[in-house]
């Protein structure tokens with residue numbers, strides 16, 4: 003039985019073509035800047051996002067950590083959403099390794115932070131306060147229904163940042179999903195930010211890696227910090243090759259992933275005991291709630307796993323499904339049949 007794995011878009015396997023590109027990649031020592039495949043990936047990424055330079059890192063978590071450390075000194079403060087990956091799921095790295103204080107604002111359901119709250123959270127000059135340095139946004143927003151943030155919203159936040167001499171970092175782990183959902187070139191979503199990280203190993207379906215993009219001076223600082231964290235990798239072209247292949251060939255898959263998520267959500271929303279707001283489904287992430295009088299989240303996860311469909315419950319009554327390159331239209335039909343069998 004094929005397992006239909008909807009736990010995350012991190013569960014993709016490289017295609018045969020991607021494996022061939024990895025096998026054929028020319029390599030060098032990237033700590034010495036001599037890996038041609040890493041250099042090609044970095045150039046490609048910087049070009050796509052409209053930034054001067056880029057830097058390959060091992061993961062999205064490392065990309066956010068390195069970026070924040072490159073913007074902030076010890077004792078300074080970042081403004082982040084309380085549902086953001088950086089605040090929620092990154093083991094408090096910015097505090098652990100950077101001595102950086104985080105000010106959490108409540109994410110609205112569309113992943114945004116209210117602009118008035120943002121303005122109010124910026125610290126005035128006073129020796130009692132940490133110094134605000136950075137605003138962090140997430141696009142698409144994982145815990146907020148995978149919602150893409152619009153260029154207008156991003157620009158409004160960037161304007162506030164500029165006015166107060168703050169930097170803006172975007173955790174764009176799924177920025178290509180945002181670009182596809184909004185029908186925009188990705189640089190429309192990145193031009194206003196000082197730094198952006200995106201992941202090769204999610205919607206782009208490469209096995210490992212993330213890329214930080216920014217201006218040349220920022221990337222120079224980020225490169226040193228990456229080294230100090232043990233993230234200077236040698237023949238990293240093995241990793242970069244999958245990412246480069248994905249950037250050249252993988253973006254079309256994301257449209258399919260969104261269509262699959264939509265179809266799955268539409269069918270699921272018709273089933274008894276499911277609460278699912280279709281208006282919130284716009285990328286590859288589908289959140290829904292179950293009526294616990296009919297079935298508990300854990301029971302649903304277990305019954306579906308017995309039928310070969312895997313996904314996570316994310317706390318309370320809520321569960322999450324994520325589509326990706328490893329999921330076909332036929333898999334979606336099978337998953338829908340399995341949901342019907344369990345819930346009807």
Ligand SMILES: Cc1ncc(COP(=O)(O)O)c(C=O)c1O
Pocket residue numbers: 060061062063064087088140142143144173175176201203212
């Ligand atoms: C929005 C977001 N940012 C960052 C990350 C971290 O990526 P990684 O798992 O590569 O550290 C994730 C992972 O799921 C994510 O969803």
